[in-house]
Amino acid sequence: MKKLPRVLIVEDEPAIAELIAVNLRHNGFVPVWAEDGEAAQREIDAVLPDLILLDWMLPGASGLQLARRWRADARTRGVPLVMLTARGDEPDKIAGLDAGADDYVTKPFSTQELLARMRAVLRRRAPLQSGENVIIGALALDAATHRVAWQGQPLKLGPTEFRLLHYLMTHAERVHSRAQLLDHVWGDHVFIEERTVDVHIKRLREALGDAAAMVETVRGAGYRLTAQLAQGQYTGAARA
CATH class of the missing domain: 3.40.50.2300 (Response regulator)
Incomplete structure (x- = not known):
């Protein structure tokens, strides 16, 4: 039953x-x-x-x-x-x-x-809650323990930033609009403005430190997480 x-x-x-x-x-x-x-x-x-x-x-x-x-x-x-x-x-x-x-x-x-x-x-x-581990390059996320590490060193993320990073990492290299992120990270009945996504992306980057370059802003489209660190070779992407 x-x-x-x-x-x-x-x-x-x-x-x-x-x-x-x-x-x-x-x-x-x-x-x-x-x-x-x-x-x-x-x-x-x-x-x-x-x-x-x-x-x-x-x-x-x-x-x-x-x-x-x-x-x-x-x-x-x-x-x-x-x-x-x-x-x-x-x-x-x-x-x-x-x-x-x-x-x-x-x-x-x-x-x-x-x-x-x-x-x-x-x-x-x-x-x-599935206990999955997600690893992209030197960035690792453990969903079961809510731990994130960069090059083996632990990072401290707030709950919203953790969920945002989890979603971006499990859908890496794809571009997500602010509306899509609100829908998938905050929920179907979202009531906050799209600019709130920008605030949490900023906080996520601050928490990621040297790994922040993995979170790209794609002008006019939204955000994506990429395995390629910033090397001045982005196409249509830049840090916000």
């Missing part, structure tokens, strides 16, 4: 938590409710969930703090995480994504939209 996905709902408003839980049960999920970070941590310590729905505004540690904590922990680093919040401004959304959220749903929300986003996140996260 196929195992039903276990979803940890971290939400301090019982009415909202119950509404979500009822809809999850009716759609093939096993919901577990925690009203704050401490209760959520106890649930995680007992059984690792398949996905976390995390409210931003919580008593004690905020959802943003919890997201950063769980992304820093090797055990919970790969668990898909969707933030639920009334904070709908773009800077807040970017902060949530940068903290490690896979998606960001603004209250009030449609339960059908929430379910669709959850399924999309679970689909997107699946390749990262």
